[in-house]
Amino acid sequence: MSELRGPVRIVGTGLIGTSIGLALARLGVVVELVDGNADNALMAERIGAGSRSVELEPQLVVVAVPPDHVGAVIARQLEQTAGSGAIVTDAASVKSKPLADARRLTGDLSRYVGSHPMAGSERNGPLAGRADLFDGATWAITPHETSDPEAVDLVRRLAEAAGARTVEMSVEDHDLGVARVSHLPHLMSALAAGTLTDAPSSHLQLSGQGVRDVTRIAAGDPKLWTQIVSANSTALTGLLEQIRGELDRLLVALGKEEAADELTAILGQGASGAVRVPGKHGTPHIELVTVLVTIPDRPGQLARLFADAAESGANVEDLRIDHSPGRPAGEVELAVKPASVDQLVTVLTDRGWTVHR
Amino acid sequence: MSELRGPVRIVGTGLIGTSIGLALARLGVVVELVDGNADNALMAERIGAGSRSVELEPQLVVVAVPPDHVGAVIARQLEQTAGSGAIVTDAASVKSKPLADARRLTGDLSRYVGSHPMAGSERNGPLAGRADLFDGATWAITPHETSDPEAVDLVRRLAEAAGARTVEMSVEDHDLGVARVSHLPHLMSALAAGTLTDAPSSHLQLSGQGVRDVTRIAAGDPKLWTQIVSANSTALTGLLEQIRGELDRLLVALGKEEAADELTAILGQGASGAVRVPGKHGTPHIELVTVLVTIPDRPGQLARLFADAAESGANVEDLRIDHSPGRPAGEVELAVKPASVDQLVTVLTDRGWTVHR
Incomplete structure (x- = not known):
């Protein structure tokens, strides 16, 4: 088993690259930050995602640039690290095209294996980066026919180091x-x-x-x-x-x-x-019961509601606020496991909430 | 202005019909319940939505049957109430077809005006009925060319009595x-x-x-x-x-x-x-700022979070729990007005929450 020792070179310091840097930095792994946009690399460095200049050759390169450029950057990184034999991966959300692009541009792809950390945000850029972005997220690893098993192994270590759960599947799948x-x-x-x-x-x-x-x-x-x-x-x-x-x-x-x-x-x-879309925690759609509660639209009401719900012993698995235009009061839908629902309804009703099942 | 005195006959005691009955009953209006399915009418009566036998002729008839039958039931009710001159409306979610069907089946439609209470639920049947289903909801009223203005007026009174906000527009619109x-x-x-x-x-x-x-x-x-x-x-x-x-x-x-x-x-x-879809309270998309908070997945954490949020003085306008499969911790997205965000972040951070803007 290859250990992830570092240094890890991250090419592209947007949300994903910076978050990987922050996650690794928190484990003490040396991270090198590279970005064509000098401002981005500087910001990522300032928030602690790594350093813009690292002396040692990288053990692993993570390409986290915009989708259109991934294949070319993978090829370039494979060539730059031909001497040291570093492993190269990428974080793009599509896997066939980068592989095909890289294959067209360079020879041996055995040191490359694709991956896709499935976490994101509506925010962009290094300042949106977070060390815990991948905690518990799914991270797909997509070996191709010529991927070196050691490369696959090292990328799995990377994903685990970032806190993710790995899933291996083919590029096409x-x-x-x-x-x-x-x-x-x-x-x-x-x-x-x-x-x-x-x-x-x-x-x-x-x-x-x-x-x-x-x-x-x-x-x-x-x-x-x-x-x-x-x-x-x-x-x-x-x-x-x-x-x-x-x-x-x-x-x-x-x-x-x-x-x-x-x-x-x-x-x-x-x-x-x-109904096939998995719910919380990746389970194949947990059976949950929903309860509707009417709440006045002013500060503190949600706090009161959740305090009361917690005292009933129910864990709120999901919730939604209904925003029908013009409603002076909101309506909160709480989803709980079937075993918790009776006690929840009793406690909330006792405390004066208007509850509907 | 016509006053809503009752009796109100409700034909169809599903979710909508029963909820209208419950809303009117709470104001002391006499409600007559009619349903081809005797069990449904009985259940609606038992939960207080009205009575299955009312001596007096209705002032207003509300047709709340499944979409396919609305036009025919409107026509029949207009004929049955020809002597008393009752106003007839319906609650269907589409307005042209019931009007065209009723027009084909009967002569004078001046006592009819369509309406559409825009509230619902994923639940069905009388037992899902609620007196407050329409509180603050939008209730569209759709006069046609021959609707009597008094009919329009009385239906507006009905909607207001149920707690809704009325919007008048043409059937086509x-x-x-x-x-x-x-x-x-x-x-x-x-x-x-x-x-x-x-x-x-x-x-x-x-x-x-x-x-x-x-x-x-x-x-x-x-x-x-x-x-x-x-x-x-x-x-x-x-x-x-x-x-x-x-x-x-x-x-x-x-x-x-x-x-x-x-x-x-x-x-x-x-x-x-x-971005044109209106947000909360029917406003044309209030500008809100979102804040992400990581929470352990166990009872009581939401209560603690909302108590802390309330102490900051921020009103949580919207929220969402992120369910990335496999996450051991949840992530809650709180949306607040821009003026509240700094104080919210300060208070939550002080109390040990991991907060991201």
């Missing part, structure tokens, strides 16, 4: 997976949200929680998402064609009384898919 | 509005979720908060949603055709380097649409 659970949902959200740009405000007045949930991720940076979805265009094209087929089925069935079963089948498929 | 902000998002969510039904579980392992948000509403009852979207097929067909056009643009642009600007334009339109 990874890209299909993220196409399904990340890139396609983003595009569908963007298409749905796109129809609102020219909507009269009287229509938007009718908005509820559903449209807020569906369109939330569409607010992400269009330029960054252009790079992400472009890099995964093969997997996404297949899925989008499948969506187009279903959309055509929908358009044919809609409004024809004799095609109601067809509509129900399409909606039923959606319902089956929705 | 209402249906276009809900197509955009409710029915289309539902279909997009169902299409996205539908691609997950046959996904290998290794793919689902890569799920994050985005796919959970986008697919959540797809879990709604496929039969009920078939009726809802079928009733609004005209407005929806136009929007779905627009989506198909954008999907085709996406498919052409995806993966072509020279079409990156086209992709960015599509994603940018989504981003512009997403």
Whole structure:
């Protein structure tokens, strides 16, 4: 087993690169920070993610640059470290394209193995970096045919050092997976949200929680998402064609009384898919019971509610605040394990809360 | 101005009908409950939503039956109340089809005006009914060309009595509005979720908060949603055709380097649409600042957090728990007004919380 001793060179000091640096620095690993943007590297250094000048040759290089440049930087780093034999990985959210790009640009890829730390934020840049960004997150490792097993091993050590849970899968499987659970949902959200740009405000007045949930991720940076979805265009094209087929089925069935079963089948498929999305802690959808509580919209009410909930012994597994426009009072939905619900309702009701199951 | 004196006859004692009954009963208005399903009417009566037998003729009839039957029941109620001249309204989520159906089945529609109380729940049936379901909710009232102004007035009184905020708009405008902000998002969510039904579980392992948000509403009852979207097929067909056009643009642009600007334009339109969705209290998207706090996953931690937040004087306007699979600690995102954020961060940090802005 290869040990992660360092130094680790991080190329690209955005959110991901800086957070990896901070996580390693907290373990005492020497981190070298490299960024074409000198300001970013300086900021990352100032917040303790590593140093801009390190004498020793790196044991491991982590490429954390924007998606479009990953392959070229991997190739360049492999060449620069040909003498020392350093392992090279990257942190891009798509794995086939960087591999293909690197393969086109350099010879031997045995010292390279791709990886994808699955954590992020709507924030960007080194100042958004956090040592605990990857705590408990999933970190996919995607060996290719010529990856050296030692390289795979060292990248696993990196992920574990950052606090993540590793999952190993092929490059192709990874890209299909993220196409399904990340890139396609983003595009569908963007298409749905796109129809609102020219909507009269009287229509938007009718908005509820559903449209807020569906369109939330569409607010992400269009330029960054252009790079992400472009890099995964093969997997996404297949899925989008499948969506187009279903959309055509929908358009044919809609409004024809004799095609109601067809509509129900399409909606039923959606319902089956929705319940497959894992909930908290990566379990395959924990059974939870929800309880609705009405709360006055002023400071301190949530505190009072959660203090009362805690005294009932229930652990709140999930919660949501309902924002129906115009409500003077809020409504909080608490999700708890079935075994806790009776006691929770009793305690909250005793303390004067309006509770609905 | 017509006063709401009652009796009010409620036809259909599901969630909406029962909740209207409970809201009126709390004001002392006499409510008559009618349902083809005798068990439902009995349950609604037992929880205090009204009475199954009322001697007096109704002043107002509220039709709250499933979408497919609304028009026929409106027509029948208009005929039954021809002698007393009662006003008739309905609570369906689509307004053109019930109006057209009723017009085909009966003569004079002046005593009818449509309405749409915009509140609901993932729960169904009389036992889910609540007197405060409409408190502060939006209740659309949709007069048609021949609606008697007194009918419009009385329905407004009904909505206000139930605690709702009324919005008056044309039948056509209402249906276009809900197509955009409710029915289309539902279909997009169902299409996205539908691609997950046959996904290998290794793919689902890569799920994050985005796919959970986008697919959540797809879990709604496929039969009920078939009726809802079928009733609004005209407005929806136009929007779905627009989506198909954008999907085709996406498919052409995806993966072509020279079409990156086209992709960015599509994603940018989504981003512009997403920020138009109103936030809390029906305001056109309040500017809020979010703060991330790491919390151990055990009872009482949320209580402690909200107590500390309340002491800082900040009102938490929105919150979200991040459920990255496998995280031993949770992460709570608190949204507060910009003026409160500094004090909030100071107080939380002082009390030992790990806080990120």
